[in-house]
Amino acid sequence: MSDQDHSTRRVIFTGASGVGKTCLVEALAGELKLAVIPELGRQLCLDMGYNWIGEIPDQEGFKRQVLEAQISEETRLASFISDRSTIDCWVLWQRWNICSAMSYDTESYYNQTRKQGELYSEIIYIPPMFPPPTDSFRWTDSDYQLQIDRLVRMTLYEWNLLGRTYMVRSEGVQNRCLEVIDWLASRPMS
Numbered sequence: 001m002s003d004q005d006h007s008t009r010r011v012i013f014t015g016a017s018g019v020g021k022t023c024l025v026e027a028l029a030g031e032l033k034l035a036v037i038p039e040l041g042r043q044l045c046l047d048m049g050y051n052w053i054g055e056i057p058d059q060e061g062f063k064r065q066v067l068e069a070q071i072s073e074e075t076r077l078a079s080f081i082s083d084r085s086t087i088d089c090w091v092l093w094q095r096w097n098i099c100s101a102m103s104y105d106t107e108s109y110y111n112q113t114r115k116q117g118e119l120y121s122e123i124i125y126i127p128p129m130f131p132p133p134t135d136s137f138r139w140t141d142s143d144y145q146l147q148i149d150r151l152v153r154m155t156l157y158e159w160n161l162l163g164r165t166y167m168v169r170s171e172g173v174q175n176r177c178l179e180v181i182d183w184l185a186s187r188p189m190s
Contacts, residue, residue, distance in 0.1 A: 007189060008078055009034060011122045012085035014156075016148035018132025018140055020176065024124070025083040027173050028180060037073045037082035041066045060105075063093055067109065071116050085120065086113040087159075091151040095144075114159055122187060123165040124180055125156065130171070 011034065013021040022039060029036045044065055045053050056062045067089045074080065090113035097106065128149050132140040156165050166183045168176050 008121065009189060010074070010080055010082075010120050011124065011184070012082045012087065012120050013124045013126065014085055014087045014091075014152055015126035016128055016132070016145040016152065018145060019126040019128050019149075020173070021126055022083050023173050024126070024168075024176050024180065025081055027177050029081060031177065031181060032081055032184070034079050034081040035077045037070070037077070037080050037084075039083045040069045040073065041084070044069060059096060063089065063096070064109070067112060071112070074116060074119070085123075086116040087120075087123070087152065087155055087161075089113050090117075091148060091155055094151055095148060117159050117161065120161070121164065121189075122184060123156065123161055124168060125152065125165050126168045126176075 009032075011032070013025055015021055025036060025038075041053070041062075044062070045051075045056060048056065048062075050056050053062075067086065070082075070084065070086055070089060074082065074086075090110060093106070093109055093113075128142075128145050131142055132145050134140050156162055164187075166180065168179060170176055170179055
């Protein structure tokens with residue numbers, strides 16, 4: 001993080017669908033006094049006139065749009081708390097392209113996401129602790145949730161991000177907030 005200002009804090013939340021990322025980000029936003037980057041994929045989908053991600057005909061183009069929007073917002077803000085990140089972009093790229101051969105396009109996408117991932121000061125990983133709630137936007141199948149969770153953990157390991165990653169251990173938004181605030185307070189500002 002040597003290329004960042006010493007007061008920079010770039011906190012991202014990652015994990016499978018339906019684990020409580022959005023609720024936790026919303027609860028912590030005021031407490032941490034950081035700009036919030038919301039879940040951009042959902043908003044882009046709605047802006048395109050679709051209610052469900054599966055309705056989008058150009059999935060490859062959509063994945064690129066989400067990545068570009070994420071990087072744009074992260075670049076625009078010096079410090080932030082983000083409900084998703086380029087880690088999530090890469091994880092979903094892998095899952096959605098699981099049966100496709102690796103391509104130059106995949107390598108380019110990977111390199112973009114990994115380069116941006118190096119800029120995160122703290123990563124809050126939330127593992128599945130309860131069945132994902134249905135929200136009419138995302139896949140909420142328990143097996144899919146576990147597949148995404150495995151890919152998140154593998155990505156954090158491969159990208160050497162475990163040293164700046166905190167795994168949430170409790171259930172309930174209030175307990176999770178206390179847990180995350182305590183961990184962030186113990187971390188030196190980068």
